[in-house]
Amino acid sequence: MPPLDHILIVNAVLFAIGVMGVLTRRNAVLILLSVELMLNAVSLNMVAFAVYGHVDFGNITGIVFAFFIIVIAAAEVALALGIVVRTFRNRATANVDEVNLLKW
Amino acid sequence: MEDGVTATQVVFWILAVVMLVSAIGVVTAGNIVYAALFFIAALAGVAGIYLILTVEFLALVQLLVYGSAVVILILFALMLTRARERPQALFGRSRPIGIAASLGLLAALIGGIVATTWTTPATSSAIQPVGLQTIGDAIFTIWIVPFIIVGVLLSIALDGAIMLASPDEDDN
Incomplete structure (x- = not known):
């Protein structure tokens, strides 16, 4: 088994990549x-804590x-894609950035 | 086996590198269908790490729900909303700010992880695998009410998605 902090660091990198995608994509x-x-x-973080x-x-x-x-993610994907x-x-x-109907 | 690098650790790092490279592909790919394909690879990496953490049930659910159902939904949505007229910029104007903010967040997270002393078992052999029966016992005894509520929530959300995406009767 890899040490716990290695798993946590990999997950932190994955989370930061996700944040980058949310902030940069259109x-x-x-x-x-x-x-x-x-x-x-x-x-993945929660599973690592639970297993260790x-x-x-x-x-x-x-x-x-x-x-x-x-x-919850499956429900969220279905609803969000319906909205899209x-x-x-x-x-x-x-x-x-082109959906600005509610922008004042 | 607590000294040196074990085979499990080598497999973990291979999976981690595949997962992270695919995730970077998801957020930087120039073609949106390629981004969805990179997403499948990233999900497979996550499932592999679940296997390394001895949680086979979650790895299976991950592949069945994420790897097939969610990815197919997303591919359909990508094809239904493909803009036909002009090639579009895939990144917003605030891209440098977004990259800087995510790197700052990454630095803060890694700093916190490194600065914390984790009270884990000293040797890896002290970690017991979590069997399927243990997970089933937990879900169907302690967590049975949240389990039922999440089932109701899922069916309501799927009904709502169908209602959102179906055309109005007075549209045509």
């Missing part, structure tokens, strides 16, 4: 992909949380 679907990368980094700590602390809550995160398809039908664009 296409809404690609922003969603980057959000999924961040979610994966977080759930469940002998000492006697529970595996981190693994259950990772399972729930996967379910809807926006594309109304505004003919999937770029977040």
